[in-house]
Amino acid sequence: DGGITQSPKYLFRKEGQNVTLSCEQNLNHDAMYWYRQDPGQGLRLIYYSQIVNDFQKGDIAEGYSVSREKKESFPLTVTSAQKNPTAFYLCASSGSTETQYFGPGTRLLVL
Amino acid sequence: DQQVKQNSPSLSVQEGRISILNCDYTNSMFDYFLWYKKYPAEGPTFLISISSIKDKNEDGRFTVFLNKSAKHLSLHIVPSQPGDSAVYFCAASAPGTASKLTFGTGTRLQVTL
Numbered sequence: 001d002g003g004i005t006q007s008p009k010y011l012f013r014k015e016g017q018n019v020t021l022s023c024e025q026n027l028n029h030d031a032m033y034w035y036r037q038d039p040g041q042g043l044r045l046i047y048y049s050q051i052v053n054d055f056q057k058g059d060i061a062e063g064y065s066v067s068r069e070k071k072e073s074f075p076l077t078v079t080s081a082q083k084n085p086t087a088f089y090l091c092a093s094s095g096s097t098e099t100q101y102f103g104p105g106t107r108l109l110v111l
Numbered sequence: 112d113q114q115v116k117q118n119s120p121s122l123s124v125q126e127g128r129i130s131i132l133n134c135d136y137t138n139s140m141f142d143y144f145l146w147y148k149k150y151p152a153e154g155p156t157f158l159i160s161i162s163s164i165k166d167k168n169e170d171g172r173f174t175v176f177l178n179k180s181a182k183h184l185s186l187h188i189v190p191s192q193p194g195d196s197a198v199y200f201c202a203a204s205a206p207g208t209a210s211k212l213t214f215g216t217g218t219r220l221q222v223t224l
Contacts, residue, residue, distance in 0.1 A: 004154075031210060042115070042200060042214035043155070050209050058211070090154050098143045098210040102154035 003027065004103035006091050011108045013078065013085060021076045021106045023091030032074035033092040033100060036060065043090060049074055078108060086110050114138045115203050117215035124222055130188040132218050134201030137182065141203040145212065146175060146186045149198045158199075159186070191222045 004025045013019045025032065031050045035043040045058030049068040063082025068074055074093075078085045088107050092100040116135045124130045134144075142163040147155035161168040161175045161184070168175050174187045188195055198219045202212040 006154075033211075035214075040120075040216065042216045043202075043212075044214075045211060048209060048211060056209070088152070092154075094210050098204050098212075099145060099157055099160055100210065100212060101157060102147075104154045105152065107152065 004091060004093055004101060006089075006103035006106050008106060009104070011106055012111050013108060014111050016080045018077055018079050019108070021078070021089055021091075021108070023074045023076065023103060024072050025074075025091075025093045025103075026072060027093055027095065027101065028071070029093035029095040029101075030071070031094045032068070033094075034058070034064075034066065034074070034076045035090045035092065037088040037090060037105075046076065046089075113216075114141075115201055115213050115215040117199075117201055117218050119218050120216070121219040121221070124191045124220065126193060126222055126224050127190045130186075130191045130195065130220055130222070132186040132188075132199050132201075132220065134184045134186075134215055135182060136184075136203050138203070138205065138213070139182070140205040141213075142206055143204045144175070144177060144184050145202045145204075146173075147200045147202060148195075149200060149217070155200060188220075191220075193222050193224065196220055196222045 007022045033048040034046040047066040049055035065077045091103045094100045145160040146158045149155040198217045201215040
């Protein structure tokens with residue numbers, strides 16, 4: 001089955017800890033994206049990557065880092081510099097059209 | 112600066128009736144618009160899209176209308192079904208922006224029996 005997978009579904013972070021959220025796609029899409037959703041708000045773009053080994057900051061990149069070493073994978077690290085990390089994180093990918101397809105999401109909670 | 116606005120946070124419609132969800136935008140560079148449906152704790156699901164060269168696109172029960180002069184689009188669902196109850200997000204992209212999407216804040220649709 002083609003699609004986007006995100007793991008884990010829930011993730012707990014302690015103060016001062018970096019955590020990494022996984023995103024994998026087997027749709028052969030070139031572009032991948034990370035969004036954050038907070039209650040009552042729309043999705044806000046954290047980082048995006050149009051091609052392997054290249055990525056760009058989105059609107060709210062501070063406190064986050066990414067890598068794109070493989071076409072299928074676009075992990076997001078939430079660093080200790082992100083002071084309000086509790087949110088629902090969504091990964092998406094797009095191919096030849098502008099339509100983005102989303103994974104199931106990871107909910108990050110702070111202990 | 113909210114470039115895509117969904118001014119109705121919620122909407123309640125009876126089963127079988129028409130649901131109309133609205134979206135306004137301010138950036139005249141947007142040329143591609145999408146609607147997504149989202150259930151709680153799940154990722155958004157793509158519903159339907161429209162390019163700025165069109166003013167209407169239809170797919171089954173879903174129709175999107177685009178009024179470029181008013182910078183307004185709407186999603187019509189006919190007939191509404193209980194399974195349509197979800198949060199609907201409007202999104203837009205501009206050319207040359209790597210398909211980056213700007214999302215509205217969403218409208219929660221409840222379809223009642």
